[in-house]
Amino acid sequence: MSVAPDPLRAARRAVALNLDLAHGRHGATARLELHERAGARVALLALRGWLDDIAVRRLEEALDDIASRGATQLLLDCSQLRHIDYRLVPGLVAALERFEIRAGGFVLCGLSHYLRDLFRLAGCDRALRCWPSADELLDGLGGGSRESAS
Numbered sequence: 001m002s003v004a005p006d007p008l009r010a011a012r013r014a015v016a017l018n019l020d021l022a023h024g025r026h027g028a029t030a031r032l033e034l035h036e037r038a039g040a041r042v043a044l045l046a047l048r049g050w051l052d053d054i055a056v057r058r059l060e061e062a063l064d065d066i067a068s069r070g071a072t073q074l075l076l077d078c079s080q081l082r083h084i085d086y087r088l089v090p091g092l093v094a095a096l097e098r099f100e101i102r103a104g105g106f107v108l109c110g111l112s113h114y115l116r117d118l119f120r121l122a123g124c125d126r127a128l129r130c131w132p133s134a135d136e137l138l139d140g141l142g143g144g145s146r147e148s149a150s
Contacts, residue, residue, distance in 0.1 A: 015033070022049075071104065
């Protein structure tokens with residue numbers, strides 16, 4: 001089923017692309033949307049699947065690239081993320097902190113209790129800022145909700 005795009009939402013979204021992070025046993029993908037909100041470029045990066053070592057490395061590269069493209073805020077939507085090896089969490093958090101130093105703030109959205117426990121197990125839960133919903137946070141930055149990816 002195809003839904004006609006809302007012209008107001010399309011005007012607020014500068015770029016949207018899908019990233020293939022890993023093909024492994026479970027696979028991992030991400031959808032990147034760059035939005036203009038209140039004079040700032042906001043990157044919404046929605047993760048899906050299982051993050052293994054290859055996926056985390058590609059995700060770290062994507063975060064560096066997003067920072068170099070002028071994004072000043074990052075919303076990392078983890079609501080469809082199923083698993084990350086807890087041993088890889090410190091590298092991911094380090095990449096998020098590099099983004100923050102280089103470009104601006106970040107927030108993890110939709111983090112399940114299970115994923116929070118993995119961050120805690122890795123000793124990285126104190127460095128995180130979490131929010132229940134990426135859509136809610138994006139709406140609060142001065143725009144409409146994003147289109148759902150089908």
